[in-house]
Amino acid sequence: MRGRVFAKRLLFILGLPIVLVVVWWFVSAATQNVLWPSLGKILSVFPQTWFQGRLEDDVLPSLLRLLGGYFIALVIGVVLGVVIGMSRTVRGILEPVLEFLRAVPPPVLIPIIMLFAGIGEEMKLTVIALGCMWPVLLNTVEGVRGLDEVLKDTGRSYQLRPMTRLFRLVLPGASPQIAAGARQALAIGVILMVIAEMFASSEGIGFDIVQFQQSFAIPQMWTGIIILGILGIALSLIFQLIEYFWLAWYRGLRQSQREG
Amino acid sequence: MLDVKHVRKIYQSRTNAVEAIRDLDFTVRAGELVCIVGPSGAGKTTLLRCIAGLLNTTSGEIVLDGKKVTGPPRGMAIVFQEYGRSLFPWMTVRQNVELPLKEKGVPKADRQRLIDEALSAVGLTDSQNAHPWQLSGGMQQRVAIARAVAYEPQILLMDEPFAAVDAQTRAELEDLVRTLWRRLGVTVLFVTHDIDESVYLGERVLVLSNRPTVILESVEIDLPSPRDQLETRSSPHFAELRSHVYELIQKAKKGYRPGGETA
Numbered sequence: 001m002r003g004r005v006f007a008k009r010l011l012f013i014l015g016l017p018i019v020l021v022v023v024w025w026f027v028s029a030a031t032q033n034v035l036w037p038s039l040g041k042i043l044s045v046f047p048q049t050w051f052q053g054r055l056e057d058d059v060l061p062s063l064l065r066l067l068g069g070y071f072i073a074l075v076i077g078v079v080l081g082v083v084i085g086m087s088r089t090v091r092g093i094l095e096p097v098l099e100f101l102r103a104v105p106p107p108v109l110i111p112i113i114m115l116f117a118g119i120g121e122e123m124k125l126t127v128i129a130l131g132c133m134w135p136v137l138l139n140t141v142e143g144v145r146g147l148d149e150v151l152k153d154t155g156r157s158y159q160l161r162p163m164t165r166l167f168r169l170v171l172p173g174a175s176p177q178i179a180a181g182a183r184q185a186l187a188i189g190v191i192l193m194v195i196a197e198m199f200a201s202s203e204g205i206g207f208d209i210v211q212f213q214q215s216f217a218i219p220q221m222w223t224g225i226i227i228l229g230i231l232g233i234a235l236s237l238i239f240q241l242i243e244y245f246w247l248a249w250y251r252g253l254r255q256s257q258r259e260g
Numbered sequence: 261m262l263d264v265k266h267v268r269k270i271y272q273s274r275t276n277a278v279e280a281i282r283d284l285d286f287t288v289r290a291g292e293l294v295c296i297v298g299p300s301g302a303g304k305t306t307l308l309r310c311i312a313g314l315l316n317t318t319s320g321e322i323v324l325d326g327k328k329v330t331g332p333p334r335g336m337a338i339v340f341q342e343y344g345r346s347l348f349p350w351m352t353v354r355q356n357v358e359l360p361l362k363e364k365g366v367p368k369a370d371r372q373r374l375i376d377e378a379l380s381a382v383g384l385t386d387s388q389n390a391h392p393w394q395l396s397g398g399m400q401q402r403v404a405i406a407r408a409v410a411y412e413p414q415i416l417l418m419d420e421p422f423a424a425v426d427a428q429t430r431a432e433l434e435d436l437v438r439t440l441w442r443r444l445g446v447t448v449l450f451v452t453h454d455i456d457e458s459v460y461l462g463e464r465v466l467v468l469s470n471r472p473t474v475i476l477e478s479v480e481i482d483l484p485s486p487r488d489q490l491e492t493r494s495s496p497h498f499a500e501l502r503s504h505v506y507e508l509i510q511k512a513k514k515g516y517r518p519g520g521e522t523a
Binding site for chain 2: 148149150151153154156157158159160161164168169172173175249250252253256257
């Protein structure tokens, strides 16, 4: 019974992707269009394109700079978010500025950041970190601000020290929101990583895609896009796995509230 | 033990001021179990939050053990009505009880003993590794009580703690509070809107007027201990006391105030 439920879920998850791939395969099979090569053609160049050095030379550096920028964003976003969320005064002063900065699309910062951070690794890390920071920061502020009043009173009446309050009350209490921000940030991070690499880089997946495009290696270009897709899915799965264990209490709480 | 001296509380907003408490003046002796009962909206919770140091008074002062209350005082524990919101959902039952003890600097061995005792006193030894949301409402409130008891407070404040649990659980929890009070000798201030509950639990019942709040009467409850849900509640004297408090509350609802004063 359990196996059947699992099989059904698997079918739901994989059903549509499989159908789409099959459709893509047959529709593109007889194509003569150079820009839209057949899926068979794309897959046939895939191994030689990626498994002969590019995994270490391009995919790995992309991944490292993505994760680097992402973690910088997490730390800064959560720290600033807690400070802003805990103080009404700080929030009042910073909110208009934050609203403006958030409204600026991060990719437009690339040319500006290039001016002072050059075209090296610092620039790419800065771009990714800056873009990823906003969802983390704003969600942390909301999470901290939305902490339950009764819970805060409980912490006060039991004389929790500031550090205990932070690590045992504020951060866990805001963690569902922080996780929501972190999830958005991850998607933004992938986008910014690619754009930063397309702008100014000598390696990375974004660089490769532009290279292939400029040298009319169209099937290879398509493989780069597939690689990006796979990377996105893999990161999202890892994220969900971490969230699954980290926020197990929150899932349980929500479920008990629905049933109650 | 606890002196509430001419406390007044006015909620001030930009457009208007609401006088929640006019003048409350009473003393709770060490080891006493006092219930505060009043019509809804009588500022019971406001008063409790002032005593807990979670809210400032507009004038007057609250003195606990000779020290003026300006923030949450040491040696005080509160059990809130909203049990589901006062427990840390990311911690197990045991961790919830343990956290305040850790903060208080209780050594580990003592801590374990206090937690074990408190959990067994409220009958939750078997659920200590569950999370609060896995328990029923009544059990969650037991966790909050265990946490308060393990903390070994000198004074325990309870803000309508059983208003949101079912009637049977409520009777059990009332007896639990009486038992713990008798065993530990802790001072208990119990706020409720339930007249029967106040008479059944208290050694004394403070009846509040409607807003702006003053004390209508302090009723001594000279019912024998230990109290029993059947025997005590069916005794003629319980009925007398209950009617007396009931009448006071009815008067309070109609706006009666002591000394012919008007709101």
